[in-house]
Amino acid sequence: MLLSATTENYLKAIYKLNAQTTIVTTNNIALALGTTAPSATDMIKKLALNKLITHTKYRGVGLTAKGNKAALTIIRRHRLWELFLNKVLGFKWDEVHQMAEQLEHVSVPELIERIDQYLGYPKFDPHGDPIPDAMGKIAKHQYQSLLNENSGSLATIVAVTNDDVRFLKQLEKLNLTIGTKITILAKHDFDNAMEIKPMRKPAVTISEALAKNILIQLN
Amino acid sequence: MLLSATTENYLKAIYKLNAQTTIVTTNNIALALGTTAPSATDMIKKLALNKLITHTKYRGVGLTAKGNKAALTIIRRHRLWELFLNKVLGFKWDEVHQMAEQLEHVSVPELIERIDQYLGYPKFDPHGDPIPDAMGKIAKHQYQSLLNENSGSLATIVAVTNDDVRFLKQLEKLNLTIGTKITILAKHDFDNAMEIKPMRKPAVTISEALAKNILIQLN
DNA sequence: AAATAAATTTAGACTAATCTAAAACATTTT
DNA sequence: AAAATGTTTTAGATTAGTCTAAATTTATTT
Ligand SMILES: [Mn+2]
Ligand SMILES: [Mn+2]
Ligand SMILES: [Mn+2]
Ligand SMILES: [Mn+2]
Helix, strand or coil, X not given: CCCCHHHHHHHHHHHHHHHHCCCECHHHHHHHHCCCHHHHHHHHHXXXXXXXXXXXXXXXXXXXXXXXXXXXXXXXXXXXXXXXXXXXXXXXXXXXXXXXXXXXXXXXHHHHHHHHHHCCCCCECCCCCECCCCCXXXXXXXXXXXXXXXXXXXXXXXXXXXXXXXXXXXXXXXXXXXCCEEEEEEECCCCCCEEEEECCCCCEEECHHHHHCEEXXXX | CCCCHXXXXXXXXXXXXXXXXXXXXXXXXXXXXXXXXXXXXXXXXXXXXXXXXXXXXXXCEEECHHHHHHHHHHHHHHHHHHHHHHHCCCXXXXXXXXXHHHHCCCCCHHHHHHHHHHCCCCCECCCCCECCCCCCCCCCCCCEEHHHCCCCCEEEEEEECCCCHXXXXXXXXXXXXXXXXXXXXXXXXXXXXXXXXXXXXXXXXXXXXXXXXXXXXXX
């Protein structure tokens, strides 16, 4: 069963919403894809017909095992391409997402496997997100948001939860990239701004919006 | 102006037919793309409307300067991807065409330029076809078909004019790959079969169908 | 120069994906 | 428990691309 790029994008969106929210609703999906509720409803019907999702009218959708597998295949392609573009072709971590949005729909299994092999079967993409293996197995990381951590902690930045170019460029400027060891100097109650010191780099103050999208692991 | 994959395929087909035949007809196009004449007519109308081709009813089509440039962009992508898949990811020359058929529609200019740079601005793809440069300039090779050459000649195989996997696999088995120096031992008048000796390899007999699709340059 | 054949275009219909406007259903407020 | 609000679905259109069948135009025979 070969899926259209549009169908793949819906599946991917549903998969991601599934991890974020309790129930995946029509409006959620429409918003995530920048489309309208009626369009989402139409696609939901088609996906349900193809047994990729379950759907109870007015009550939201859920992925079937088949749909989950399909979504992971697309995410695998996306993240492997991102890493390939970064590691092999030298693109920056803020450039690779947009390109991967197109490349993820190229459907040639041998190509993806070869890229995986070329990269040495990597576990994470340039943003710290886990890459599903050929069987669709994915390391469910449950890192915590920097925003939930308290002053005084020592931690390492392991991933980011936003692909926005502006966000990634800003992090880079602040020396807050994947793998960086940091010390949390302070957290301001009023606006949730945080003072962070990346190892061997000057301390910086970051907003709640920024901190929320940075995932860390305590040292 | 962004073109759909379908539109790009039509443009590419028209470009190639233009080089092969005197007039590019509706049926030619339909046949080349495995579609029907009415479908081709519809697309012809749209391409003409967008000033990518010229069209006189019942009289065939021709590319405009704009259409020619667009076609070359697609061919550039296709051939650069083919070489990249071959040289970097190690795919065989009979495997790369099908993959490039999908990758050629990924439209990210910086990606193609980076691949070009990575490969060292190559002039030819794995089948000996010239790669248009970023300005759309292409080395119009006017190599001759092996079929038109006479017994006794010494030549080098420089390109092939068919992407069929079976054709390419057969050539490989016969040691008749790009760059191979050959001696034409004999040409049989009855069926146009030819006896060819690749340097340092055993002599082989090839059919007219094979010889026709092999391009050579005399030494 | 007709008649016949072949190529091309038009007519009309279909699917996938999208939209706006309206109806139906669900939730929240009063 | 009504009323108001919000969400989801349906209705009806639109666009891109495709098809078969029929009409039109061009080319080839006779
Ligand atoms: Mn991404
Ligand atoms: Mn990523
Ligand atoms: Mn090719
Ligand atoms: Mn080629």
